[in-house]
Amino acid sequence: MSDIIIGIDLGTTNSEVAIVENGKVTIIADAGKKILPSFVGIGDGGEILVGETARNQYLVYPERTVKSIKRLMGQDAQVVMADRQYSPQEISAVILKRLKAIAEDYVGHSLSKAVITVPAYFSDAQRQATREAGEIAGLEVVRMINEPTAAALVYGAGQSEAKRMLVYDLGGGTFDVSVVNVQAGVVEVLSSHGDNHLGGDDFDQQIVEHIQNHLREQHGVEIEGHGKAMARIVRAAENAKLRLSDEPFVQIEEEYLLEHGGTPIHLTLELARSTYEDMIADYINATMDATHIALKGAKLTATDIDEIILVGGSTRTPCIRERLFDEFGFEPHGEVDPDLCVAMGAAMQAAMIAGQSIDTVLVDVTPYTYGTSALGYLDGMPYPYQFVPIIHKNSVLPVRKSEAFMTHQDGQRAVNVRIYQGEDPDALNNIEIGEFTIEDLLDVPAGNIITLTLDLDLNGILHVSAREKASGMEKSITINNAISRFAPEELAGAKRRIEGLFGEEGAETDADRSESAAAAEARNLIKKAESLFDTVSAEDKEDMVDLIETIMAGLESGNDAALREPVERLNDIIYYLES
Amino acid sequence: MKSPYQILGVSEQASDAEIKQAYLQLVKDNPPDRDQQRFRQIQQAYEAIKDGDSRLRYALFHLPSLTFDELLEHAFPQNRVAHAMPAEDFLKLLTSVASDKLPFKTQVKAS
Numbered sequence: 243m244s245d246i247i248i249g250i251d252l253g254t255t256n257s258e259v260a261i262v263e264n265g266k267v268t269i270i271a272d273a274g275k276k277i278l279p280s281f282v283g284i285g286d287g288g289e290i291l292v293g294e295t296a297r298n299q300y301l302v303y304p305e306r307t308v309k310s311i312k313r314l315m316g317q318d319a320q321v322v323m324a325d326r327q328y329s330p331q332e333i334s335a336v337i338l339k340r341l342k343a344i345a346e347d348y349v350g351h352s353l354s355k356a357v358i359t360v361p362a363y364f365s366d367a368q369r370q371a372t373r374e375a376g377e378i379a380g381l382e383v384v385r386m387i388n389e390p391t392a393a394a395l396v397y398g399a400g401q402s403e404a405k406r407m408l409v410y411d412l413g414g415g416t417f418d419v420s421v422v423n424v425q426a427g428v429v430e431v432l433s434s435h436g437d438n439h440l441g442g443d444d445f446d447q448q449i450v451e452h453i454q455n456h457l458r459e460q461h462g463v464e465i466e467g468h469g470k471a472m473a474r475i476v477r478a479a480e481n482a483k484l485r486l487s488d489e490p491f492v493q494i495e496e497e498y499l500l501e502h503g504g505t506p507i508h509l510t511l512e513l514a515r516s517t518y519e520d521m522i523a524d525y526i527n528a529t530m531d532a533t534h535i536a537l538k539g540a541k542l543t544a545t546d547i548d549e550i551i552l553v554g555g556s557t558r559t560p561c562i563r564e565r566l567f568d569e570f571g572f573e574p575h576g577e578v579d580p581d582l583c584v585a586m587g588a589a590m591q592a593a594m595i596a597g598q599s600i601d602t603v604l605v606d607v608t609p610y611t612y613g614t615s616a617l618g619y620l621d622g623m624p625y626p627y628q629f630v631p632i633i634h635k636n637s638v639l640p641v642r643k644s645e646a647f648m649t650h651q652d653g654q655r656a657v658n659v660r661i662y663q664g665e666d667p668d669a670l671n672n673i674e675i676g677e678f679t680i681e682d683l684l685d686v687p688a689g690n691i692i693t694l695t696l697d698l699d700l701n702g703i704l705h706v707s708a709r710e711k712a713s714g715m716e717k718s719i720t721i722n723n724a725i726s727r728f729a730p731e732e733l734a735g736a737k738r739r740i741e742g743l744f745g746e747e748g749a750e751t752d753a754d755r756s757e758s759a760a761a762a763e764a765r766n767l768i769k770k771a772e773s774l775f776d777t778v779s780a781e782d783k784e785d786m787v788d789l790i791e792t793i794m795a796g797l798e799s800g801n802d803a804a805l806r807e808p809v810e811r812l813n814d815i816i817y818y819l820e821s
Numbered sequence: 822m823k824s825p826y827q828i829l830g831v832s833e834q835a836s837d838a839e840i841k842q843a844y845l846q847l848v849k850d851n852p853p854d855r856d857q858q859r860f861r862q863i864q865q866a867y868e869a870i871k872d873g874d875s876r877l878r879y880a881l882f883h884l885p886s887l888t889f890d891e892l893l894e895h896a897f898p899q900n901r902v903a904h905a906m907p908a909e910d911f912l913k914l915l916t917s918v919a920s921d922k923l924p925f926k927t928q929v930k931a932s
Contacts, residue, residue, distance in 0.1 A: 385854070426845040595854055603852040605864075638864050640857050700853055 247355040247384055247596045248345045249588025251392075252334060252372065253280055254312040254414030254441060255555065258582060259341040260589035261349070262598060267396075267586045272344045273776050277581060280414075282336045283307035284324035290743040292340040298772050298787075302794050304473040308333050310443055313415045315375075316368035331371050335378035335740050342381055356381045357592040359584050360702075361416035362388035363436030363609050365663065366675055369702050378737045384595055386701045389413070390420040391431055391606050392587025393553040396578055398424035399590065399602045405548045406432075408536075410566065410574070411584075412529060413554035415441040419533045421540035421547070427602055433539030433636045434609035435532045440525055442483070442556035448521040449479035449513065453494065456511050463502045470798060471500040474791060478509070486515045487558045498795035498804065506799075519561045530565060539636045550574035555581050611635040612696055612704060615660050615669035616647060629662060629669035632696045642697040646711075649683070649690040656681045657692055659708055680708050680717045760802040764793050764809050771812055774819055786815060825866035825879065837872055844871075 249260045256277045260269045269276045275294070283296035284306045291299060291307075300307040306324045314321065314330040321328055338356075346353050358381075360372050369386055376383035390409035397407065404425035411418040418436035422429060453475050457463045465471050478494050485492045496509040519526075537543060550566055552574045557563075566574050578586065591604060611631045618628025632643045649657065658679045664672025683690060691711040698704050707718035771786050778786070789812040796804035826833055829843045844867040853860040869883070870876045 426842065427849050428845045430845075430848075594852070603849050605848060605853065638868075640853060640861065642861070700857070 245355055245596060246349060246353060247357060247592035248342070248353055249392075249585055249590070249592045250338065250341055250356050250358045251389070251585035251588055252312065252337065252341075252358055252360075252375075253584075254310050254416065254443065255280055256414070256581060257337055257341060258585035259345050260582075260585040261345065262589050262593035265598075267589050269582050269585055270345050270348045272347075275776070278337070278341060278344070280312065280337055281307060281309050282311070282323070282333050288324075290336060292336055294775065295772070298775065301473050301477055301787075301791060302470065302768075304469045310415060311337075313439065313443065315371040316365060329736065331375045331378060332736050332740055334372070334375035335736070336743065338375055338379035338381060339740065339744065342379060354380065354382055355384050355592075355596075357385045357387060357588045357595065358383050359389045359392050359588045360386050361411075361413070361436060361438055362390050362418040362420055362434040363416065363438045364388075364702070365438065365610070365673070366702070366704055368438065373701070373703075374733060377733055378740055380737070383701075385591065387588060387591050387604065388418070388420070388431075388434065388606055388702075389416075389584045390418045390434070390553060391422070391429070391604060392585075392591065393551055393578075393583045394420065394422040394424070394429050394431070395587040395590050395602055395604060396583045397549070397551050397575070398422070398429040406542065406546055407549045407551055408533070408547045408570070409551045409553060410529070410533065410557060410562075411436075411553035412556040412559075412562065413441050414443050414556070415439065417441060417529050417532065419529070419536045421536050421542060428605060429602055430605040431607045432542070433536045434607055435536040435539065436609060437528060437532060440528060441554075444525055445483055445518075445522050445556065445559070446476060446479045449482055449518065450475055452513070452517075452521065453479060453509065453511060457499075457507070457509065461502060461507050463500070463507055465500070468500050470794065474499065475509070482513055483518070484558075486513070486518050487560060490515045497792055498799075500795070501799050506795075515560070522559075522561075526559075526562060526565060529562075530569065533569070544570050551583075552576050553580050553583060606639050606700075607636045608633065608639060608641070608698055608702060609635060610663045611665050612661065612663055612675075612698065613669075614645075614647075614694060615662065617650060620668055625668070627669040629664070629667050629672060632694070633698055635665065637698070639702065640697070640699050642695060644693050644695040647692045647694060648688070649692070650688050652687045653685050654688065654690065655683050655685065657683065657708070659694060659706075661696070661704070661706055675704070676706065676719065678706075678708075678717060678719050680710065680715070682715070683710055684713055686712070760805055760809075761797055761800075764797060764805050767809060767812055767816070768793060771816060774816065778819060782815065782819065786812065789815070825869040828862060828866035829870070840867070840871060 246261060251258045257280050258269055258277060260267055272278060278293040279297040281293065281296035281300060283291040283299045283303065285291045285299065296307055300309060308321050308323050311321065311330050311333040315334065317330065319330060321330070321333060342353060356376060358372060358376060360369055372386060373383045390411040393411065394407060394409050401424050407422045407424060409420045409422060416436065416438050417440040418434065420434045421432045423432055454465055457465055465475065474496055478496050482492045482494050491512055491514050494509060494511045494513060499507045499509050501507065547570055550570060557580050563574060612633040613629055613631040615627040616630050617626055619625060620628055630645065632645050633641055656679055658677065660677040661675050662669050662672040663675050666672050680692065693709050693711060695707045696704060705718065707716055709716045768790050771790060775783055789808045792808040793805060793812065829840060829847065831840055831843045844863065847863045851859045851863060868875065869879050
């Protein structure tokens with residue numbers, strides 16, 4: 243039996259895990275849920291929380307909860323969770339570990355290999371960080387594939403006639419657009435473009451700012467810095483956004499948001515879909531511009547596209563569908579759940595790598611141009627940092643290209659090589675992704691030939707080597723962002739730390755003891771209510787969450803009298819549910 | 822050294838569609854995940870002859886054994902010269918040929 247390789251969509255907001263069994267793709271559900279919210283938190287007892295429970299906790303203990311960690315991947319950043327610092331890789335590893343456990347429960351034995359999807363427009367550093375997160379979680383990342391490509395694989399499989407598809411993938415934090423040709427069992431990406439910091443989170447943020455302005459004008463309150471109130475507003479903004487997909491107006495209401503000058507502040511605000519669409523218009527325009535760049539990269543126009551595939555939860559926004567309809571003249575496809583199709587594609591690619599099936603073959607491209615800088619000309623003037631592209635945007639992966647350079651001084655003994663990612667003829671306007679020096683060159687006149695080879699692998703990770711032609715001396719590196727990259731021993735340390743987090747389950751703390759009996763009762767009730775979340779209807783859950791929010795506000799202000807009424811109502815609901 | 826036509830198993834008269842079909846079939850049998858060397862060879866062969874422009878470029882710059890007259894013959898086959906190419910198209914062709922993909926610079930392409 244060949245090793246099972248799982249397919250993982252590690253998303254900004256939601257994550258999923260899938261496998262192929264008997265030629266069929268299954269999204270593995272955890273307690274009936276196929277979607278694991280990408281939230282990580284530390285619970286009351288110091289135990290690690292992942293998914294729905296962490297997401298619920300976010301309202302109450304934002305300081306112990308982390309969301310949208312994907313946006314920080316590849317950066318030299320740390321997040322604080324319950325007074326301890328974690329790298330983005332470690333937080334992502336916690337999510338991966340949970341997904342791995344869900345899959346292991348399902349198949350009944352341990353698993354060690356995964357295909358993980360990343361946004362097509364993820365940079366080298368972001369891809370490296372994703373691979374490290376996998377290692378910390380105890381998963382060998384056998385391949386990283388691009389999210390829109392994974393989705394195209396799902397739609398392309400079993401397609402008999404040749405089709406050109408546009409994959410429009412707008413997730414919680416990233417946007418990708420790819421033009422794909424599906425023909426004769428080959429899914430061939432023709433071009434890719436995107437923005438790795440544009441997504442539904444930005445839409446939420448616009449609503450959050452709108453609410454903040456409202457509170458400032460109406461109540462003279464500056465809410466920034468009130469952690470819990472901010473968390474509630476973030477959640478309220480997200481809910482409003484979701485409801486605006488179906489309704490023209492929404493009422494945003496949060497009672498007892500916080501106290502200001504001795505009086506409680508209640509938030510009541512109506513938001514019209516048209517107002518919201520104005521707020522996000524710049525973002526939508528940016529995605530349409532990227533779509534045109536992708537079409538141009540594929541040397542096609544809108545009329546050449548046969549189908550549009552929508553991927554990512556944010557594509558439920560009605561104005562996105564309208565804009566695409568205006569551009570292309572037909573309705574986008576959405577038969578496969580836009581939240582699930584990336585994980586399904588990952589599982590299909592995983593099955594292919596494991597040798598299970600080769601029904602559909604993927605051919606992908608790089609969305610970036612890679613090159614180096616050299617003495618040259620810019621706008622007709624001599625310039626020391628002319629960008630010399632070596633691997634061009636939209637080249638098919640894997641790709642290896644070489645370029646020859648000459649030393650410009652007699653007896654030059656060293657060359658400094660810088661590698662850039664970008665399109666600008668001025669290298670300094672591109673992103674420098676690595677540099678190295680070749681020393682001890684032969685003592686010869688100017689014109690000593692150095693060949694530089696760039697090798698971009700199937701995972702989109704760049705390997706670089708330089709060679710002095712005359713001596714054969716070679717120096718090679720794998721480009722990695724020296725800042726965000728872990729050293730091997732650090733990686734092992736991180737792995738132990740995350741394993742430790744998972745091992746500490748069940749411990750109790752006495753943090754709540756100093757509170758009044760009424761407060762303690764209220765907290766217990768909240769826990770009980772949250773434990774029922776998985777089994778109740780969406781409507782009941784919404785009522786419960788609302789009541790919990792009210793109770794939490796009362797707990798925060800220490801006003802036991804304010805607890806009585808919501809506690810009673812929550813008790814009634816629980817009683818009704820349990821009987 | 823096999824020519825791109827030999828690698829893809831198509832004749833020199835093959836159409837764009839035939840070349841694409843042959844390429845896709847080979848990719849299907851040789852996915853990039855299996856044998857990267859082989860896949861790269863197929864990919865490069867395809868890129869060398871996938872459309873009229875690239876075939877012209879290949880004919881002009883990768884067949885050193887041909888005489889200049891033969892090269893011209895390759896570039897502008899007799900039977901099609903009946904309706905001569907408009908000057909504008911010819912200029913466009915020249916500028917596209919003189920792009921960075923040619924070995925004019927001190928550039929060495931490794932496989």
